[in-house]
Amino acid sequence: MFLIPCPWCGERDEEEFSYGGEAHIERPKDPDALSDAEWADYLFMRKNPKGTHFERWNHAHGCRRWFNAKRDTVTHVIEAVYKMGEEKP
Amino acid sequence: MTSRYSIFSLMRNAIGYHQGWQRAWRSPEPKPSYDAIIIGGGGHGLATAYYLAKEHGITNVAVIEKGWIGGGNTGRNTTIIRSNYLWDESARLYDKSLRLYEGLSQEINFNVMLSQRGVLNLAHNLHDLREISRRVNAIRLNGFDSEMLTTEQVQAMVPILDCSKDARYPVLGASLQKRGGVARHDGVAWGYARAADGYGVDIIQNCEVTGIVREGGKVTGVETTRGLINAPKVGIVTAGHTSHVAAMAGLRLPIESYPLQAMVSEPIKPVLDCVVMSGAVHAYISQSDRGEMVMGAGIDHFTSYAQRSTLAVVEQQMAAVIKLIPILSRLRLMRQWAGIVDTCPDASPIVSKTPVDGLYVNGGWGTGGFKGTPGSGWVFAHTMARDEPHELNAPFTLDRFTTGALIDEHGAAAVAH
Ligand SMILES: Cc1cc2nc3c(=O)[nH]c(=O)nc-3n(C[C@H](O)[C@H](O)[C@H](O)COP(=O)(O)OP(=O)(O)OC[C@H]3O[C@@H](n4cnc5c(N)ncnc54)[C@H](O)[C@@H]3O)c2cc1C
Ligand SMILES: [Zn+2]
Numbered sequence A: 001m002f003l004i005p006c007p008w009c010g011e012r013d014e015e016e017f018s019y020g021g022e023a024h025i026e027r028p029k030d031p032d033a034l035s036d037a038e039w040a041d042y043l044f045m046r047k048n049p050k051g052t053h054f055e056r057w058n059h060a061h062g063c064r065r066w067f068n069a070k071r072d073t074v075t076h077v078i079e080a081v082y083k084m085g086e087e088k089p
Numbered sequence B: 001m002t003s004r005y006s007i008f009s010l011m012r013n014a015i016g017y018h019q020g021w022q023r024a025w026r027s028p029e030p031k032p033s034y035d036a037i038i039i040g041g042g043g044h045g046l047a048t049a050y051y052l053a054k055e056h057g058i059t060n061v062a063v064i065e066k067g068w069i070g071g072g073n074t075g076r077n078t079t080i081i082r083s084n085y086l087w088d089e090s091a092r093l094y095d096k097s098l099r100l101y102e103g104l105s106q107e108i109n110f111n112v113m114l115s116q117r118g119v120l121n122l123a124h125n126l127h128d129l130r131e132i133s134r135r136v137n138a139i140r141l142n143g144f145d146s147e148m149l150t151t152e153q154v155q156a157m158v159p160i161l162d163c164s165k166d167a168r169y170p171v172l173g174a175s176l177q178k179r180g181g182v183a184r185h186d187g188v189a190w191g192y193a194r195a196a197d198g199y200g201v202d203i204i205q206n207c208e209v210t211g212i213v214r215e216g217g218k219v220t221g222v223e224t225t226r227g228l229i230n231a232p233k234v235g236i237v238t239a240g241h242t243s244h245v246a247a248m249a250g251l252r253l254p255i256e257s258y259p260l261q262a263m264v265s266e267p268i269k270p271v272l273d274c275v276v277m278s279g280a281v282h283a284y285i286s287q288s289d290r291g292e293m294v295m296g297a298g299i300d301h302f303t304s305y306a307q308r309s310t311l312a313v314v315e316q317q318m319a320a321v322i323k324l325i326p327i328l329s330r331l332r333l334m335r336q337w338a339g340i341v342d343t344c345p346d347a348s349p350i351v352s353k354t355p356v357d358g359l360y361v362n363g364g365w366g367t368g369g370f371k372g373t374p375g376s377g378w379v380f381a382h383t384m385a386r387d388e389p390h391e392l393n394a395p396f397t398l399d400r401f402t403t404g405a406l407i408d409e410h411g412a413a414a415v416a417h
Helices: A036-043 B006-017 B043-056 B089-106 B124-140 B151-157 B185-197 B241-248 B311-322 B326-330 B373-385
Strands: A003-007 A011-015 A018-022 A051-058 A066-072 A078-083 B038-039 B061-064 B119-123 B145-151 B173-177 B203-204 B209-215 B218-224 B227-230 B233-238 B256-265 B275-279 B283-287 B293-299 B333-343 B351-353 B361-362
Touching: A003 A078, A011 B241, A036 B293, B038 B043, B038 B218, B038 B361, B043 B061, B043 B256, B043 B361, B043 B373, B061 B185, B089 B185, B089 B373, B124 B145, B124 B173, B145 B151, B185 B203, B185 B373, B209 B241, B218 B233, B233 B241, B241 B256, B241 B333, B256 B311, B256 B373, B283 B311, B293 B311, B311 B326, B311 B333, B351 B373, B361 B373
Parallel strands: B038 B061, B038 B233, B061 B203, B119 B275, B233 B361
Antiparallel strands: A003 A011, A018 A051, A051 A066, A066 A078, B119 B173, B145 B173, B209 B218, B218 B227, B256 B293, B256 B333, B275 B283, B283 B293, B351 B361
16 A cells, blocks of 8 residues: 655555645746746646656545645655645755 | 568468568667657557658658567557547547558558447436537537447447446446447557568667757757667657656656556456446446456556556456446456556647657657557658648647647546547
């Protein structure tokens, strides 16, 4: 079983979590000023790296809180979890 | 030179105790330069090379594959072929592909075992039923075959399906595309490889592309584990690795890579002579010629490049499948595996030029690109040869994410395999 360490609840089974995709994508501060290409980048373009990925998770069937994780997309090893709003490790 | 396969070559070789068969394609050393390089020796890459040679006379081509050809998603998929897509753009592209499939075994002199046994998409609730009827009507308006079946008709076609009133997933009806079916995935890769090789295309296996070389915004070649290879045109056809390879040229793509899993049971006598798909429970089932039940799942819920199956998905998948077809509960699973699929936000592929001159990308086929293999190769060869898309793939550009002209098959195709 793949265990995910929730910063609040500790290690839990992967089935308790839902995945929120790439983390640290900032909502444009001034949406009106954005070009179409910048909108496309914000909405659709993703790093999708082979290796270290910073991503969001929600402990949906647990404390229901969101958090960030630093995970390797090849080995699935979670190197760190950290709370929303915190700097990436 | 490859010799033709026929009943006579079979008899001749039978007399020689099958010792005389030739290699189906060469294994050449990479040349220093080519007119075009295809990165990725899956079905799509090999088909591209074949149509570059056949349709456009470009034969000085290399297909560069990091592992063995067909070892990616081509050899890992559940081989369902159909063209019953909602939107006009998709319907045209996928039906072109289906039509190419229909003549493929003859054309490339290799039996891809296309079996047009019919594909059913089940409706389990009123919403499904409306959605599927709408799709059937749209497809018919596009001139392609598709029909609605009642519960009774579905039950008659698939006696092992639980169509009872108190079923966990009641069957309220289904769409049927009779021209849909399955084919032999390895056969498609091997057949295209052999045919492309026959035109002089070099298929280079065990060679990974590690860099894309550019000069002044133009591609000049690729860096590989077997050295630098030059070419003025390079096509990226690497499925789950599309973002990874495109990033070598500094491109950002709207693609995310997820595992998609499938499994087969132990072989049993024939019980299912069509393909059954259920979008609602994300299951699709057919029976192989060897008798195994071939069952596919929905994508895993987080991105990954690990080509591994996981217990969580196998469990979910089996829970759904045995409710659809209860007799399967007695079967043992023989094998389970995963492939890494390249998903796009609108569940449609990108077959396109890129901002880098001479660099082309063919990816984002996600969970449903096996059916698209011939059509994809055909339009991508056109795009690379002419430096402009064919009208069939013109809507499938990278630009659509900027213009907003998405081809949203997500909801539309119910389940996209
Ligand atoms: C479990 C599963 C079930 C599926 N079921 C269906 C189905 O029923 N019907 C359907 O239509 N589709 C299905 N699909 C989707 C389908 O398999 C794919 O869309 C299709 O096969 C993609 O073909 P391809 O040639 O682009 O990719 P692949 O066959 O994956 O080929 C890409 C190749 O690129 C190579 N490569 C990657 N990086 C590099 C590099 N740096 N250098 C050199 N080579 C590289 C890889 O090794 C690989 O061989 C399924 C997929 C999976 C995983
Ligand atoms: Zn928690």
